[in-house]
Amino acid sequence: MEHVLKHSLFAAFTVTIGAYFYFKGSTMPSSAALFPQIVAGLIFLLSGAMVLQSVRDVKNGTGEPAGDTSARQKVHVPRVILFTLSIAVYIYLIPRIGYFIATPLFMVVSYLYLKAAGFVRAILISLGFSVFIYFLFVWFLKLPIPMGLLERFFEV
Amino acid sequence: MIVDNILLGLSSVFTGYNMLAVAAGTGLGLVVGAMPGLSATMAIALLVPVTFVMRPETGISMLASIYMGAMYGGSIAAILVRTPGTPAAAATILDGYPMAQRGEAGRALGISLTASFVGGLISTLFLLTIAPVLGGIAVMFGPVELFAVAVLGMTIIGSLSQGSPIKGLLAGAMGLLFSTVGMDSITGIPRFTLGNINLFSGIPFTVALIGLFSIPQAIRLIERDEGAVERISSIKDRIMLPWKEIRPLIPTFIRSGLIGVFTGIIPGTGGDTACWFAYNEAKRFSDDKESFGKGSPYGIAAPEAANNAVVGGALIPTISLGIPGSSSTAVLLGGLMIHGIMPGPTLMTEYAGVTYTLLWAILLSNFFMLAEGIAFTKACIFVTRISNRVLSVAIVVLCVIGSFAINNNLFEVGLMFAFGILGYFMDKLKIPVPPLVVGLILGRMLDVTLHQSLLMSQGSWMIFLKNPISAVLLALALFSLIQSTPAYSHWKASRKKAREKN
Known part of the structure; x- marks a missing residue:
C-alpha cells in the first residue's frame, strides 16, 4: 500500500496546484483563464488516473511490494x-x-x-x-x- | 535562401571564437560524460549561464558540442568502470567492459570513438538536409497549425517518456501549468504570481531546469553508500584502430547511426532508448550472436554510433519546429531563450545566423571529438576515479551560482532549489522530468496560439478541424494518446495471443 500512498500524496500535491490555478483563473478575464483552466482540468484527470494506476500496479504485483525494504535500506x-x-x-x-x-x-x-x-x-x-x-x-x-x-x- | 543560410552558418562557424567554443565544449562534454553520474543534460543546464556573455551562436554551439562530446565520454566510464557515464552508454557496458577486462581497453575505446564519430557524421548529414526543408515548411504555419504541432509534441513526449504514459502526460501538464505563471501576453495581466514581483516575468526556464536536472542528481549521488568499484586501472593498447578492424564494423555503424537519427527525431526518446535499440538490432543481424556480452566489437559499435546519432536527430524537430527531441535539446532551447530567441519555426528564418551556425558546429564537434578522443581519452581515466560525494557537493555549488547568474537574483536560487526538490520526488515516483521541461517551453506557444486561433475563428474550436494540417496533426496526437492507454495495450496483447493461437 505504500506505493499507492506515495502516489496519492503526489496526486494531492498536483491537484492542489491545479485547484489553485483553476480557481485563481476564474477571477481573471476569460481569455487569460482559458488555457490554465484547461490544463488544470487535465491535471485533475491525470492525477486521478495515476492513483488508479498505482492501485492496479499493486493488484498486478508490478508496484513496489509492501514490506519490501531492500531498496529502502540502501537509501x-x-x-x-x-x-x-x-x-x-x-x-x-x-x-x-x-x-x-x-x-x-x-x-x-x-x-x-x-x-x-x-x-x-x-x-x-x-x-x-x-x-x-x-x-x-x-x-x-x-x-x-x-x-x-x-x-x-x-x-x- | 536555404543555400545562402547554409553558407552563412558555414562562414560563421569557422571564426576563431566559435571554433574555440566548439573545441572547448566538446572537450568539456568528454570529461563530463566520463564522470559516472553526470549526464549531458545536467552539464548543459549548468553551463547555460556561462554562455550568457557569449554571442548566441557561440553559446549555443558550445552547448551542443558538450552534448556531442558527452555521448562519447559516457562510453569511457562504461568501458573502464562498468558504470555508464551517461544513460545513453548503458548498453556499451555489456561488451565494452568484458573487452577491457581482456586487456583490450584501448581497442574498446577506439571502437567506441570511431562509432561515435561515424554516428555523429550520419546524424549531421540528416540534420543539414532535413532540418532546413522541414523548417521551410514549418515557417508557413500559422497559429492554428502551430497549436496542433505543439499539442502533438506534448502528447508524443508525454506518452513516449520512460515509464508510465499517464505520469509522462501529468508531468507535461504540470510544465504547461507552470508556464502560465507571469504576465499574460494577450491581456497583459499578471497571472498566478502570488503577488511576488519576481514572478511577473514568469518562471525562468533555465533556473527551473538547473534545479530539475541537477539537484536530484546531486542528492542521488550521496543517497547510497559507494561500494568498492571494479575498474580497469590502465589502458595499455592503442586507441587508434587499423583500417582492417574498422572495415567490418561499417555496416553496424551505418545501421546504428540511422537508428539513432530516427530515434532522436521522435520527441521524448533519446540516446538511452537508441542505444538498446541499436544493440538489439546488431545482435539480430550478427552471425555470431554468442559473442555478444563477451566483448564483441559490434556490441560496442552499435550503441555508440546510435547515441551520437541521436544528437543530430533530436535537433531536427528542435530546430525546425521548436519541439525538443530529447531532454538535452530541451535544455539547448533554454540556452537560446536566455538570449531572447524564442523556439519555433522562426529559428530557421529570423535567427538563421544562429541556427545554421549551430548545424555546422555539430559537424565540427564530430571532428574535435575524434581528435580530442584520441588525445585525451587516456587522461580521462583519472576523471572516472572522482568520488560521487565530492562531485555531489560541487554540483550543488554550481547549481546555486548558475541559477543566480541568470538574473543576479537570489529569489531564483530558492526557486531552483524548489524545482530540485520537486524533481527529486518525481524521480522517486518514476515520473519523468523531461515532459515537464518541454511543457514549460511549449506552454507559452500553446497559450498564445490557442488565443490567436480562437480570435481568428470568433471563438469556434472547429477551426482546428477545418484546417487540414491541424486536423491531421491533432489526429496523430489523439492516436499517440490512445496508444498509451492501458486499453490499447490490452487490445494489442489479446490480438497477439489470438494470432499465436491461429
Missing part, C-alpha cells in the same frame, strides 16, 4: 534529509554572510559529514573550487555576487 534517508537541509541553509546564508564564506563552509561541512574527504583535503578542495568560481563568475563574467562580510575587502 540513507537521514543523510538525504540532512544534505537537503544543508543546501537550504547554504542558500539562506549567502545573502547574510556572503557567497565566498558560505560556499567553502558548505563544502567543508558537507565533505566532512559525507566522509568524502579528510579535513585538510576538504579545505583544499573547497578553497580551490571557490577560487575557480571567483575567476569564472566574478572576474570573467562580472557577476555581482553577494560578498556579505567580505564586502569591504572586495570594494574597489
Whole structure:
C-alpha cells in the first residue's frame, strides 16, 4: 500500500496546484483563464488516473511490494534529509554572510559529514573550487555576487 | 535562401571564437560524460549561464558540442568502470567492459570513438538536409497549425517518456501549468504570481531546469553508500584502430547511426532508448550472436554510433519546429531563450545566423571529438576515479551560482532549489522530468496560439478541424494518446495471443 500512498500524496500535491490555478483563473478575464483552466482540468484527470494506476500496479504485483525494504535500506534517508537541509541553509546564508564564506563552509561541512574527504583535503578542495568560481563568475563574467562580510575587502 | 543560410552558418562557424567554443565544449562534454553520474543534460543546464556573455551562436554551439562530446565520454566510464557515464552508454557496458577486462581497453575505446564519430557524421548529414526543408515548411504555419504541432509534441513526449504514459502526460501538464505563471501576453495581466514581483516575468526556464536536472542528481549521488568499484586501472593498447578492424564494423555503424537519427527525431526518446535499440538490432543481424556480452566489437559499435546519432536527430524537430527531441535539446532551447530567441519555426528564418551556425558546429564537434578522443581519452581515466560525494557537493555549488547568474537574483536560487526538490520526488515516483521541461517551453506557444486561433475563428474550436494540417496533426496526437492507454495495450496483447493461437 505504500506505493499507492506515495502516489496519492503526489496526486494531492498536483491537484492542489491545479485547484489553485483553476480557481485563481476564474477571477481573471476569460481569455487569460482559458488555457490554465484547461490544463488544470487535465491535471485533475491525470492525477486521478495515476492513483488508479498505482492501485492496479499493486493488484498486478508490478508496484513496489509492501514490506519490501531492500531498496529502502540502501537509501540513507537521514543523510538525504540532512544534505537537503544543508543546501537550504547554504542558500539562506549567502545573502547574510556572503557567497565566498558560505560556499567553502558548505563544502567543508558537507565533505566532512559525507566522509568524502579528510579535513585538510576538504579545505583544499573547497578553497580551490571557490577560487575557480571567483575567476569564472566574478572576474570573467562580472557577476555581482553577494560578498556579505567580505564586502569591504572586495570594494574597489 | 536555404543555400545562402547554409553558407552563412558555414562562414560563421569557422571564426576563431566559435571554433574555440566548439573545441572547448566538446572537450568539456568528454570529461563530463566520463564522470559516472553526470549526464549531458545536467552539464548543459549548468553551463547555460556561462554562455550568457557569449554571442548566441557561440553559446549555443558550445552547448551542443558538450552534448556531442558527452555521448562519447559516457562510453569511457562504461568501458573502464562498468558504470555508464551517461544513460545513453548503458548498453556499451555489456561488451565494452568484458573487452577491457581482456586487456583490450584501448581497442574498446577506439571502437567506441570511431562509432561515435561515424554516428555523429550520419546524424549531421540528416540534420543539414532535413532540418532546413522541414523548417521551410514549418515557417508557413500559422497559429492554428502551430497549436496542433505543439499539442502533438506534448502528447508524443508525454506518452513516449520512460515509464508510465499517464505520469509522462501529468508531468507535461504540470510544465504547461507552470508556464502560465507571469504576465499574460494577450491581456497583459499578471497571472498566478502570488503577488511576488519576481514572478511577473514568469518562471525562468533555465533556473527551473538547473534545479530539475541537477539537484536530484546531486542528492542521488550521496543517497547510497559507494561500494568498492571494479575498474580497469590502465589502458595499455592503442586507441587508434587499423583500417582492417574498422572495415567490418561499417555496416553496424551505418545501421546504428540511422537508428539513432530516427530515434532522436521522435520527441521524448533519446540516446538511452537508441542505444538498446541499436544493440538489439546488431545482435539480430550478427552471425555470431554468442559473442555478444563477451566483448564483441559490434556490441560496442552499435550503441555508440546510435547515441551520437541521436544528437543530430533530436535537433531536427528542435530546430525546425521548436519541439525538443530529447531532454538535452530541451535544455539547448533554454540556452537560446536566455538570449531572447524564442523556439519555433522562426529559428530557421529570423535567427538563421544562429541556427545554421549551430548545424555546422555539430559537424565540427564530430571532428574535435575524434581528435580530442584520441588525445585525451587516456587522461580521462583519472576523471572516472572522482568520488560521487565530492562531485555531489560541487554540483550543488554550481547549481546555486548558475541559477543566480541568470538574473543576479537570489529569489531564483530558492526557486531552483524548489524545482530540485520537486524533481527529486518525481524521480522517486518514476515520473519523468523531461515532459515537464518541454511543457514549460511549449506552454507559452500553446497559450498564445490557442488565443490567436480562437480570435481568428470568433471563438469556434472547429477551426482546428477545418484546417487540414491541424486536423491531421491533432489526429496523430489523439492516436499517440490512445496508444498509451492501458486499453490499447490490452487490445494489442489479446490480438497477439489470438494470432499465436491461429
